[in-house]
Amino acid sequence: MSNNGNGFAVVDVETTGFGSGDRVIEIGIVLLDHRLRIVDEYETLIDPERDLGPTHVHGITPKMISMAPSFGEVASAIAKRIGDRVIVAHNLIFDERMLGQEFGRLRAIFDPGVGICTLKLTKQKLPAACQMLGVDPPSHHRALADARASAGLLRALKPKCNGQPLKLGNVPGEISVRTHRRCADEGTLVLDRLISRVVYTEGDTRLLQYMDLLDWVLDDFVLTADERQHLNFLAEELSLSEAEIVRAHEQYFDAMVVGAKKDGIITQEENAALAFVANALGIPIDRVPAVTEPDCGCSSIPVGSSICFTGSFADSNGNKLPKAELEKLATNRGFTVVSNVTKSKCDVVVAVDPSSSSGKAKKAREFGKPVIASQDFLKQVQN
DSSP, X not given: OOOSSSOEEEEEEEESOSSTTOOEEEEEXXXXXXTOOEEEEEEEEOXXXXXXXXXXXXXXXXXXXXXXXXXXXXXXXXXXXXXXXXXXXXXXXXXXXXXHHHHHHTTOEEEOOBOEEHHHXXXXXXXHHHHHHTOOOOOTTOHXXXXXXXXXXXXXXXXXXXXXXXXXXXXXXXXXXXXXXXXXSGGGHHHHHHHHTOOOOOOOHHHHHHHHHXXXXXXXXXOOHHHHHHHHHHHHHTTOOHXXXXXXXXXXXXXXXXXXXXXXXXXXXXXXXXXXXXXXXXXXXXXXXXXXXXXXXXXXXXXXXEEEEESOEEOTTSOEEOHHHHHHHXXXXXXXXXXXXXXXXXOEEEXXXXXXXXXXXXXXXXXXXXXXXXXXXXXXXXX
């Protein structure tokens, strides 16, 4: 198999749904050269700036993306990787359409070219296709894992068709080197999404390289002696002075603070994560912002309260729970259900997760209204 262009970009996206108004919430990219050798990988979660859709399907929660970059913030980084490459995906038409919609919202030129669909080639779902061809199976609904699996299928199949490279133009924004990866350990999730929000404004590429390494060594709430040695070695290799290292640490920490304040509050978890980073980087502890998370006192919602529901809900077993069913439960227990969040006619917003990025949740925070988890609401009305 040969390709005269820059090779192949194997792509997988997780989304809020399948319609024209739905958004990409995670992307995984595996880059292959014309000989099908892996040359790079890329993944990031993306804040869709709306409700996440079926969280019980894709496993991405509002907390995971509450501080993630928007598509516009990473569009240039994505374009740099997939542009001028043949796009490959398992169910290509879906991934191309969702990416095309995202770039279209930015008024960028998106010409998908002629890609390669491993679903069409195998006529099997991704796990079955992997089993059939002896490819390592994916962790389903994890973008990078699925992209890796699709890349494995391409290498196993070696199709004769070469395709035509995707073309992108007029993509706004500068290239960002930061990403937001899923965190396997829920205990490190807050720090993981905080460091993902670091926006590099430093023009010195040496400091950018140094700060990029910080993303990797800080993402597990541990800074080992070996990791410190790696940082020191890189600083020496880049000829960074002590003053430049201090500047890099301060800019990195300050950018994390900006990210933590994205939703207008500092939670106890965010405060603890920032304190850890400050200590690790030698930042004075008094620069850690205080907790501003309101104590909503909503472990029990007063009967008669006006409740607005937002999101796609599921029960404790992960089964879909229609919003109409929740609204009926609320009405039967003496609550008033309202369809919109207003300052005077809505007391509480119920979401899958209090960190929801939906428009209703954002309005609730703006008006100082509590946002509570649907599971807490269910515990109250089902007791």
